[in-house]
Amino acid sequence: MTSPDTPTVDDVFDFTDSEDNDAPFPPSYMVVRFAADVKPRAIAWLVDKVRGPRSHGGAELLVRRQHTEPGEGIILHVSASCRKLLELAEEMELKKRDQAGLMREFLFAHLRDFVGEKGDREDLLTTAERQLIVRHELDNIRALSEDPSIPGYVNFRMYEGQSIVQVMMHKLLITAMYPLHDAEALKLLSSKWYFSKEQPVEAIRLYFGEAVALYFKFLDFYTVKLLIPLTLVGVLQMALSTLETLPFFCVCNVIAVTVFLEVWRRRSNEAAFQWGTIGMTSLDEPRPNFHGTMMVDTITGRLLPQFPRRTTYIRMYCVSLPIVVLCLFLAFLVMLASFHAEERLTQLAKDPESGVTSLTVMAPSVIYSILVYIVNLYYRQLATYLTEWENHRTQSQFERHRVIKLVAFEFVNTFMALFYIAFVYQDMDMLRSQLATMLIILQLVNNVQEAVLPLLMRCMSKVPSPPRVPDSSTVRAPSASGDAKDSADTRGLRYRGPARSLELYPGVPEVLQGIPELDPDDPRQQQALAEGAMDVYEGTYDDYLEVFIQFGYVFLFSAVYPQAALWALFNNLIESRVDAFKLCRLYQRPLARRVKDTGAWQRAFEAIGAMSIVTNCGLLCVSPPLRRLAPELSQTEWVLRWMVVEHLLMAVRYVLHQAIPDKPEWVRVALAKLNYQSKQALRKERALKRRLSSRRSPWKPGQPSGQTHLEPRRDAELH
């Protein structure tokens, strides 16, 4: 919806990339794959919507059909004209830097402010943004009242306002929807990325979007600003290896963590401001899967699905919470059982007649590990399903509540066993060896599993010729939609497609002939097939999780294993490269996701920070060598002393948290300025409105003559 005030832009810029079939088709921003057996009517109907005018619920996008062999699913390439993209950028309130260097909401009418007199308007929007815009438009094709169901599928009913693309993905008519890589940009990015000392965050953002960029910014900040100094301190502690300095080392650690997390929050807000995402709230436009009755939104006055927040709360606290707590409790019980079994077997093994060998003793922990792995897969599905059912309005809220559920479970599975060793067995050597194993071997294995293995697999399985179209049942739906089904799917479970008759089409059905086809030599067709066969990057969850677990190993137990920071540092230097490689080479290009912060992860890391105070004080308290340094104290006095230290550290943490502002001063000033300007504009607008309405009101205005020239058109615009 461009504002009616934009007559001059067209005079300056030439927007003649036309819809006609002879013009070269602009880059494909989205590839849509249909299942092989979808009825052509449904496809044709969708394509009409995609190309149709907005006034009829269309998206006004450009579509080309890929040349397909009979029996293969139809593949569509979706693009948009440059003008359309810019108009949509304004509608989505994307923020861009103008010529004056100021970050502000892009306005189509101000195009010249952003690209300058000679600037190329093609460069204004990054490919990530274009893909995001096109995907947003596709998701926003909503069912009208005259569309009760998908043509050809009477049973696939839709309510008014439901996202048609989402329904078709849910019903497996669309099997995949993904953006394409940009080989040239990718080459440029990866050359910067693999070997640079610092993460090229801005370049990552331009190519992969804010969510991925923020993860790498965090990883970088954590490695450079926290791990490097603490490694130095840790090495010093190891060199001294005196017990007297150990408490100071721990205190230094926990305070460093607190300060680090506070400073990170500032940095992340700074980035969010520069990226124009800082103003995102839970009242923003709903995510595609959010459902509710279509009603006028109180805030924007637009027709949007509305769902009572109260119901979400009830579902969260009365259903999800008990279920999650029960799961955590069960996981804890299983952990205890495994420990007890191992203990029992160890005792039996001492008796040579029992027939228990030292190999059998390891059985419980092996079984436990396998069990954890399997249960984890199911729990992820459960968490995703529950969060979906809670029906959160925005993607950020959805992610946050899903991450909270998952992290709590991971925490129990990963750290509870270590706590048990530390505080119940009080076996520091065992704890230390466990930590070493985890930090050194497991991290290495992880990296191999993440990057080397898939690479080998692909090299072995891939024939040099362009890949064939994969069977539709193995193609994964993109996970960016956060759909429960998607997520279950991408977790490695195959679609059990609904029982539909598999018809093979001899050629392109007549009803689809109207869709122009891509040039048979167009390389995009090969690219679409090849990238369709690649794995889907599921978002930053797994990457954050890895860092989170490492963070726990390093800081929860720094009192017994000061060298942990060193191993973590070493790992992260590799990890960041592995992650970069993985994103650039192994995965389908992920859809850019706009985020304003690290969401639930900030809280999760803060929780570890708070816990590290408790565990470190606890570890120092139960450490026998340290205890021997103060033989004059009774055991109770000794414990109380550590309790006082712990509470003092907690107080320090609280004070630091309160004293360090969340946003840097300049961001606060800039936001206040924007807020002030907006308020002033609103006041002016209201004053103007008032005057206009008073002009038409019955009570005599008697205005000075200089103010009566306003056109009726302006009235209409302001009301």
Next chain:
Amino acid sequence: MTSPDTPTVDDVFDFTDSEDNDAPFPPSYMVVRFAADVKPRAIAWLVDKVRGPRSHGGAELLVRRQHTEPGEGIILHVSASCRKLLELAEEMELKKRDQAGLMREFLFAHLRDFVGEKGDREDLLTTAERQLIVRHELDNIRALSEDPSIPGYVNFRMYEGQSIVQVMMHKLLITAMYPLHDAEALKLLSSKWYFSKEQPVEAIRLYFGEAVALYFKFLDFYTVKLLIPLTLVGVLQMALSTLETLPFFCVCNVIAVTVFLEVWRRRSNEAAFQWGTIGMTSLDEPRPNFHGTMMVDTITGRLLPQFPRRTTYIRMYCVSLPIVVLCLFLAFLVMLASFHAEERLTQLAKDPESGVTSLTVMAPSVIYSILVYIVNLYYRQLATYLTEWENHRTQSQFERHRVIKLVAFEFVNTFMALFYIAFVYQDMDMLRSQLATMLIILQLVNNVQEAVLPLLMRCMSKVPSPPRVPDSSTVRAPSASGDAKDSADTRGLRYRGPARSLELYPGVPEVLQGIPELDPDDPRQQQALAEGAMDVYEGTYDDYLEVFIQFGYVFLFSAVYPQAALWALFNNLIESRVDAFKLCRLYQRPLARRVKDTGAWQRAFEAIGAMSIVTNCGLLCVSPPLRRLAPELSQTEWVLRWMVVEHLLMAVRYVLHQAIPDKPEWVRVALAKLNYQSKQALRKERALKRRLSSRRSPWKPGQPSGQTHLEPRRDAELH
């Protein structure tokens, strides 16, 4: 500064309350008293500023001189025309409820929206708001470059932009500045207030402003929603008087406190939204005493004093913090010394030959109490001075940092001794008796001291005839300015006026003849004199402090004294009436103060909430009867068990804090709506601006003819 868009308001409303001397003078919103020996030139100069036009740095207010006898200080009554008040209300961005029931910023041009067709515009602004507006204007009379010093006082130099009224108060030329009570409104309010079950918060706000109203709202909420339920639980616990239920009672207490504070935050935000103060930030207009170089404000573009925030931080953390910590430490040492002296004397007293009587044993604690009282007075001055020197921008920031300093000191003085008794002596009976004394006797004494004593004093000292003008050296400056000197003064120290020759004027000096005099029979003159002699209400600090200390007594030690809530409840029912009476009858009318929350008090109460978890678990842990219930546990195990309970409660507190949103949903939606509308208005304005500038730019616009009618006047307005 009215916007130029307001031609119609005057046509509808008749604003003819004129400046001429024959018209009745509108109500006096501010009374300004000068010292008896101030040079008439200075007064005349100030009056010119007060009455002068804005274009010359004046305030455009109305002034009348009170009839004074020779030798008495000049007294001025300041008022403003109805139109001026409304214009200033718009400028100060006061929020009012419009006819549609919506709370929004008042706009003079929309007057009709707020008062309706027949509404009386006089009723729109409350007297509290009028007083606030007039005071704001007086404070904002700033020195121009042609005013290097106050006329007649070459040494009293001013920098450009300094508040003249503040300088004159600081230099004791103005001895007092206060608003007048409104007898009729006060009668109405007090009849509602003294005997109603609920606090009439809205009526209080209208008469005394937001700060006082919020205090009473808090007191009411705390009494009704926290103390009443906990009294019931406490009585139940006392009735059962079983040790087994005591831990549950304590857990119930600490969780109730956490929930109460979270819910209060919501309530306070709700009120702030309804009162239109929720948007106040540290970047708002600076308070009068804020100093800095006059520069263009980044946010508003207005000329305002600017002071680097960094310097404030350096002063806070490098100077104030160490000084305050040192003071706290000294206070702690004095407390310890008093305890040790008492212990020593008690031992000596057992020996009849030492000559130490049981009376002498009490000496240390008596001396300690007196010392605390005296040191407290000085510490208040110190804290005010330091906070003033830190140079915070807004009044809220100033208050917050002052309150933090004061509360920390009060905490050490009040509770450290109790902690010592509880955890070092572990003498629960002594603790209990101390608590009972404090809660029952001290609170009663406080109430008597606050209300009964001043009333008696006044009755005895007051002759029934109208009071004489008090000697200028005893007149106190209003404390609302937060000036260090003021505060020192109102703490009971007399002004040591600068050595100036006391000249007695035989009549009104010629230079002041130009100021119109009030009618000799005008009752306001008596009122001004009588109220000038009344005590000054110093803001809500002392009232909150009383509640804070009570809150500490009740919740920090609920494990040993469950009936505390009962006594607190009993006290608060009296306290709220005493406070109401005090405000209505004993004090000068305080200037309304706009606040958005309880500031530092919220954090102070939250800190008590967190500490109550520690102290209650600690008290239960050291309680011998409870210990006897679990003889099978070793002392260390017993301590550890309580530690676990404590940490679990801490975790519950953290989760509750995270899970309960700070603002109710409807407030968030309303704020988001306003924000959205403002942003839309800004977009429109920018789009319009762009079009206008493009029309004048060299590159050919070729606009459709329908859009070229905009007047140049509109251009000017939008740029």
